[in-house]
Amino acid sequence: MMKKLMILAALCLSGMAAQAQQNLSWGQGPQVTSPDVHADNSVTFNLIAPEAQKVQITGDFLPPKKVEYMGNTYDTPGVVDLVKDDKGVWSFTSDKLQPELYTYNMIVDGVKIIDPLNVYNIRDINNLFSVLLIGGNARTDLYKVNKVAHGTVSKVWYESPTAGLTRRLTVYTPAGYETSGKDYPVFYLLHGIGGDENAWSELGRAAQIIDNLIAQGKAEPMILVMTNGNISQEACPGETSEGFKVPTMMLPKTMEGSFETAFPDVVKFIEKTYRVKKDKAHRAIAGLSMGGFHSLFISINNPDMFGYIGLFSAAVDQQQNGNGEGHPEIYADRNAKIDNLFAKNPKLFWIGIGKTDFLIKNNNDLRAYLDSKHHKYTYLETDGGHIWRNWRIYLSEFTPLLFK
Numbered sequence: 577m578m579k580k581l582m583i584l585a586a587l588c589l590s591g592m593a594a595q596a597q598q599n600l601s602w603g604q605g606p607q608v609t610s611p612d613v614h615a616d617n618s619v620t621f622n623l624i625a626p627e628a629q630k631v632q633i634t635g636d637f638l639p640p641k642k643v644e645y646m647g648n649t650y651d652t653p654g655v656v657d658l659v660k661d662d663k664g665v666w667s668f669t670s671d672k673l674q675p676e677l678y679t680y681n682m683i684v685d686g687v688k689i690i691d692p693l694n695v696y697n698i699r700d701i702n703n704l705f706s707v708l709l710i711g712g713n714a715r716t717d718l719y720k721v722n723k724v725a726h727g728t729v730s731k732v733w734y735e736s737p738t739a740g741l742t743r744r745l746t747v748y749t750p751a752g753y754e755t756s757g758k759d760y761p762v763f764y765l766l767h768g769i770g771g772d773e774n775a776w777s778e779l780g781r782a783a784q785i786i787d788n789l790i791a792q793g794k795a796e797p798m799i800l801v802m803t804n805g806n807i808s809q810e811a812c813p814g815e816t817s818e819g820f821k822v823p824t825m826m827l828p829k830t831m832e833g834s835f836e837t838a839f840p841d842v843v844k845f846i847e848k849t850y851r852v853k854k855d856k857a858h859r860a861i862a863g864l865s866m867g868g869f870h871s872l873f874i875s876i877n878n879p880d881m882f883g884y885i886g887l888f889s890a891a892v893d894q895q896q897n898g899n900g901e902g903h904p905e906i907y908a909d910r911n912a913k914i915d916n917l918f919a920k921n922p923k924l925f926w927i928g929i930g931k932t933d934f935l936i937k938n939n940n941d942l943r944a945y946l947d948s949k950h951h952k953y954t955y956l957e958t959d960g961g962h963i964w965r966n967w968r969i970y971l972s973e974f975t976p977l978l979f980k
Contacts, residue, residue, distance in 0.1 A: 609622065609693060619670045619708065622693060635678055635681065640652060651960065651962075656668055675716040682706075698778055719785065720788075722784075727790075729783050730748075730749070732745045734849075738841050743804060745804070745845075746774060757851075758851065761798045762853075763798050764801045765863065767866070775802075805870055806827045837903050839878075860924075862970075863886070865889050868886075872887055875922075876917045879916050885922060885925050889962050889967065894910040923980075926977070927942070
């Protein structure tokens with residue numbers, strides 16, 4: 577009887593193991609990897625799809641193509657065909673790629689998918705991308721998890737009385753924060769339209785960049801606060817009381833003054849909750865695109881709050897706030913407010929933008945105004961357009977200038 581029970585138990589365990597492992601591949605079919613990075617930094621992408629009629633790949637490692645949308649010209653990733661072999665494996669090998677963090681998708685018979693052989697993927701608004709990191713230079717090595725002391729990234733909820741919501745932040749505290757007893761400067765980092773409090777930590781590699789810059793002695797240990805600029809949201813999609821809501825780029829109250837008006841709630845929470853230095857010389861703010869728009873108008877409406885301001889591919893025109901709803905007073909008299917900000921001597925006013933960015937004319941107009949008033953600023957112009965590749969560069973260049 578005991579022997580029968582042991583056999584029965586073994587069979588049950590075997591069945592459970594088989595059920596638990598049913599999603600794993602046990603060597604059936606062609607064994608290929610994707611992406612396969614070669615010694616010369618060319619990359620082979622593979623897809624097992626014997627029944628497919630056409631397979632393509634699109635990604636920012638390919639030469640971009642131009643598209644027109646709402647009167648603006650954008651760079652979009654190029655597209656190339658994969659070639660099928662006699663085993664049903666579709667393949668494409670790129671040219672030698674420069675060190676960079678790249679994103680891409682497969683297109684199978686017209687349907688865009690992530691690479692099923694690549695477990696590393698990321699969400700940007702309502703799009704999923706596969707991710708490929710090629711290191712090899714000082715800049716892209718900042719994007720890696722290196723053998724250095726690491727800070728802590730937390731998802732933190734706070735009350736925003738102005739917004740009437742409990743909302744979420746992503747907060748990075750530097751290595752040693754928990755035991756040092758020190759007070760730290762604070763850098764508020766804002767995302768672009770359609771993004772959320774996860775954007776900079778995931779797409780922007782912000783924690784890795786700050787970790788590595790601090791470890792190299794190029795940046796001061798600091799607290800990094802990554803906000804959700806969609807003031808109508810509690811937090812990123814799928815992690816709120818609204819449930820699994822479909823992410824969208826067009827959200828209410830994003831650029832009509834509500835976020836700027838409620839931003840002091842964030843500062844008050846951080847300064848109450850964390851050991852921070854509570855003066856202008858130890859506060860910085862920067863953001864990309866819409867976040868740059870927010871950073872500009874938050875700083876000029878609170879000229880004694882931030883000593884360091886960064887605009888990354890920023891929307892900078894007060895007319896970009898839409899139809900005048902919300903809090904139009906935030907955007908009124910922009911240039912006079914800029915003059916007042918500079919009269920109070922910020923330590924750094926920094927502008928970065930790509931040569932083909934659709935917002936470069938607006939930024940050039942802002943720079944022309946700053947030049948006409950002899951307001952000092954730092955400017956960096958890079959190749960490419962309105963893309964994460966540039967925003968990671970700007971974060972890497974801006975951060976070492978803070979709190980000196």
